[in-house]
Amino acid sequence: MKIGLFGYGKMGRMIEQIAQDRGHSIVAKIDDPSQEVDYSSMDVAIDFSTPEAAFDNITNCFKSNVPVISGTTGWLDRFEEAIKICEEHKSAFIYASNFSLGVNIFFELNKHLAKMMGELNQYKVSMEEIHHTQKLDAPSGTAITLAEGIIENTSYQDWKLDESGDKTISIKSVREGMVPGTHSIAYKSSVDTIEIKHEAHNREGFALGAVIASEWIQGKTGVFSMKDVLNLS
Ligand SMILES: NC(=O)C1=CN([C@@H]2O[C@H](COP(=O)(O)OP(=O)(O)OC[C@H]3O[C@@H](n4cnc5c(N)ncnc54)[C@H](OP(=O)(O)O)[C@@H]3O)[C@@H](O)[C@H]2O)C=CC1
Numbered sequence: 275m276k277i278g279l280f281g282y283g284k285m286g287r288m289i290e291q292i293a294q295d296r297g298h299s300i301v302a303k304i305d306d307p308s309q310e311v312d313y314s315s316m317d318v319a320i321d322f323s324t325p326e327a328a329f330d331n332i333t334n335c336f337k338s339n340v341p342v343i344s345g346t347t348g349w350l351d352r353f354e355e356a357i358k359i360c361e362e363h364k365s366a367f368i369y370a371s372n373f374s375l376g377v378n379i380f381f382e383l384n385k386h387l388a389k390m391m392g393e394l395n396q397y398k399v400s401m402e403e404i405h406h407t408q409k410l411d412a413p414s415g416t417a418i419t420l421a422e423g424i425i426e427n428t429s430y431q432d433w434k435l436d437e438s439g440d441k442t443i444s445i446k447s448v449r450e451g452m453v454p455g456t457h458s459i460a461y462k463s464s465v466d467t468i469e470i471k472h473e474a475h476n477r478e479g480f481a482l483g484a485v486i487a488s489e490w491i492q493g494k495t496g497v498f499s500m501k502d503v504l505n506l507s
């Protein structure tokens with residue numbers, strides 16, 4: 275498979291390594307909007323760029339009939355617009371706030387736990403995410419997906435950074451050192467706490483998931499998720 279990398283930072287470099295180990299080649303490394311892009315050389319584009327750059331990177335690929343795997347967070351206010359362009363051009367797209375197998379299992383565990391806790395008003399939920407100090411967005415995309423999983427399955431209605439309420443999930447974002455990504459969810463009552471946690475030890479899981487998604491999307495048209503790729507129910 276010939277891969278175009280949009281974003282050649284921490285994730286782009288890790289993806290390059292894993293893709294090459296799996297027999298793929300990197301045909302472009304785009305790190306700057308002024309770079310000329312030869313879309314015809316790519317079987318797939320993998321975008322791990324910046325919140326500002328993602329929308330243009332992704333939709334330019336759709337317009338050139340290149341399927342896209344994107345893990346960039348912090349741009350989702352334009353997600354529906356991107357989907358429309360993907361469909362208009364009969365292209366293919368997978369976005370995931372987190373591509374690791376472990377976090378995708380954690381997403382399902384979170385929803386299951388939320389269903390069980392939904393009626394138990396003595397418990398109040400809160401979330402914490404910890405990431406490295408270079409991270410541009412807060413809360414993390416993964417924390418937002420987790421909050422959405424709780425909202426779908428309980429009477430909570432929204433989430434806010436550092437602000438709780440009867441119907442509001444409080445998310446605390448911590449930025450320290452080189453932490454690759456830790457997410458925890460706690461349900462606290464006056465007598466006990468139930469807590470679930472996922473801790474990434476490095477970025478390999480994210481990168482491997484993105485490469486597996488790129489392999490899976492070959493020959494497909496439409497908008498998919500990591501749940502489709504990993505066959506999680
Ligand atoms: N979904 C997932 O599983 C994961 C998602 N992420 C997300 O991926 C994104 C990237 O993370 P990470 O690699 O750690 O960040 P980095 O800052 O290390 O890399 C981002 C790269 O994008 C480059 N860039 C800037 N503008 C453009 C542009 N117009 N087109 C292409 N590239 C551009 C930056 O270049 P320069 O430095 O010169 O500005 C930089 O090299 C973040 O949004 C992060 O949250 C991260 C890990 C896992």
Ligand SMILES: O=C(O)C1=N[C@H](C(=O)O)C[C@H](O)C1
Pocket residue numbers: 347371372405409410413414415416417454455456
């Ligand atoms: O910026 C990061 O590093 C990460 N970003 C993603 C997010 O915002 O959830 C995924 C992972 O936690 C690492």
